[in-house]
Amino acid sequence: MKKALAAAIFSIVALAATAGGQLASETARVGSLTGNWAVKTQRPDGTWSKAYFNLKRDGDKIRGTIRSTQFFYTIVDSTGDANGFSLTASMKDGKSDRTVKYEGKLDGDELHLSTKRRPEDKPTEIVARRVVSSS
Numbered sequence: 839m840k841k842a843l844a845a846a847i848f849s850i851v852a853l854a855a856t857a858g859g860q861l862a863s864e865t866a867r868v869g870s871l872t873g874n875w876a877v878k879t880q881r882p883d884g885t886w887s888k889a890y891f892n893l894k895r896d897g898d899k900i901r902g903t904i905r906s907t908q909f910f911y912t913i914v915d916s917t918g919d920a921n922g923f924s925l926t927a928s929m930k931d932g933k934s935d936r937t938v939k940y941e942g943k944l945d946g947d948e949l950h951l952s953t954k955r956r957p958e959d960k961p962t963e964i965v966a967r968r969v970v971s972s973s
Contacts, residue, residue, distance in 0.1 A: 875966035
């Protein structure tokens with residue numbers, strides 16, 4: 839009887855530890871900027887624009903790349919965290935530098951971002967969704 843009770847308690851503790859670990863892992867994944875994010879936006883002509891954000895939290899910085907249409911940017915500066923951040927990314931376009939800036943906030947599995955094509959423009963709001971790894 840004591841052995842059966844001990845085995846049952848061990849099973850419950852092991853199950854709780856496994857579930858707790860999975861919950862902690864899911865919470866960390868959802869609450870983290872680190873990961874791949876995708877945006878699909880319909881243009882006025884009916885075609886679609888796509889952008890991809892490959893982000894990694896590195897201490898107090900956000901590192902990674904942004905691919906938008908034919909442009910591939912590397913993040914060169916960042917501030918903030920999942921509650922509010924800004925990213926500056928750049929790339930070479932011929933002999934000149936092309937720069938893009940985003941401000942954003944993580945909301946669950948959605949990355950709410952805004953950017954301006956030109957400083958005088960109104961911000962363009964987009965929502966990126968986490969791309970789940972197939973592994």
